Amino acid sequence: TPVAAEKLGLGRTATPDEVAAWDIDVRPDGLGLPEGSGSVMDGEELYSEKCSVCHGDFGEAVGRWPVLAGGQDSLTNERPVKTIGSYWPYLSTVWDYVHRAMPFGDAQSLTDDEVYAIVAYLMYLNDLVDDDFVLSKENFLEVPLPNEANFFMDDRADGELKEFAKAEVCMSDCKDAVEITARAAIIDVTPEDAEARKAREAKYS
């Protein structure tokens, strides 16, 4: 939708260098990818040095840090493992995110070729390419991620919104019996706060 309105003349024109410095985003169709390339072999070295301390040697993750590889065919399991290989729809997202935000605590420190190499290694860890693969701007779109087709646009309007827009709700004698079916106290994982309880008792008892 074009916007036709009176301008206030505020701000100034951004220079091409300024736009280039900040406009680093990459799209699924490859728009925004810079020139460059990187191999699985180079990626393995970089990954070991810069990534494996959190994400594990094979993308399996340390502690609660994100799992990057594996989990294929687990999305219908009781506990799905959502990784680049099992869940993410687009490789461009991997490139964009590693480049803009990783390593955690040292963001935007990787060169374009280093990002290509790390992404190539992540593809290898997810069994998408062989160990002699070299990823580049030119072949970037040739290996799609397996789960792309399983995403669809928000469809709440088709089902939920219609069902939950009730003309009438029950107000009295809605059910005969009520039973407790789950209890948080049994799971017992809430942080305690005895001080807060004491402060409330002093005020309200």
Add this chain to the structure above:
Amino acid sequence: MTVSFKGKKPSRRAFLKGAAAVGGTLAGAGAAHAAGDPLITEVQPWNNELGDGVDVNPYGKPSEFESHVKRRTVEWLTADPVSSINFTPLHELDGIITPNGLCFERHHGGAAHIDPAKHRLMINGLVDTPLVFTMADLMRFPRENHVYFLECAANSGMEWRGSQLNGCQFTHGMIHNVMYTGVKLKHLLEEAGVKTNGKWILPEGADASGMTRSIPIEKALDDCLVAWKMNGEALRPEQGYPLRLVVPGWEGNMWVKWLRRIEVGDEPWHHREETSKYTDLLEDGTARRFTWEMDAKSVITNPSPQAPILHGKGPTVLTGLAWSGRGTIPRVDVTIDGGKNWHEARMSGPSLDKSMHRFYFEFDWDGSDLLLQSRAHDSTGYVQPTKDELRKYRGTNSIYHNNGIQTWYVNKHGEAENVEIS
């Protein structure tokens, strides 16, 4: 010459008390006991000692007796405290405005500290003229004030499989509601001139996470704000100082903090926060993307697990919050018997679009067990569903957008617990 006192003057009464402690009790010295509450019959220190001067607290803080009213974290939820979440103490608040210092935080690269003189906002992409604004430039655009709730898409996400965390701060506290002051995003986009093929925008943060989300141009031109104030004062650093995006009614992740750039494009970018995260996995292994709106929701904040009934039987005030990303909340129903019977709650305070609403239900508690629930109706006619109704559509692995009805079990001692019921 100006005379000023630094701090409190020692009072005569305090001096006498000190002397009495050495020589024996003051009461035994002959004064008759007055009948009644000594807090009334005896002069209290604050009745006769001078309080703080106006030069003591240039920026005021809550009473020391309210020090327990604070944001809380749940350590086991995330790998570290930097890309993490904390929770607003909803059970301690009333009305609809969240105090700035209590607004929950969600960072992906920590809370950045940015000098506003060094902050820039760029608009680029499919525009006639790519622009750079300073904060001073932004202050010269026409301003608007709006009260909106910001709810994390993952609010109540830990409760999909059943009752887990015991307290509305933890089950519902990834939300705040403040008045924003800022410029309509529309004005900024107009200044740059959006090209006819500009269908999406990509706001981006200046922090180390470089947060980005794709937003359709219709929403950007409708009610989005670029805000620099909350509740009248500058944004707090943890809320994006000096500049954040306000995306009314939509999931909190899209409200990009430390906003430094807005790109206009013809397609969405499918970035990490709208593919790996903020997509909702369903039971059959497919996943919803772009689930932007936050559906109608409510929670009883008192009584609740962190706010038991301490006064015993008799007149009891039940209160809570309701909100909808699709409009206002004209009505909330409340049950105290687990949904056998419902009562229309009393709404109190302003009813604003995509803002929190406050409701009350006063009842005479007979000391028997209670099963409390609230059920919000929004201005589109949508009625807040039960958790089971939601699970029918979504299973239990969708993480985000859990707006199911919450149940608190209250026992005869007034203690409340997070439960689910049949």
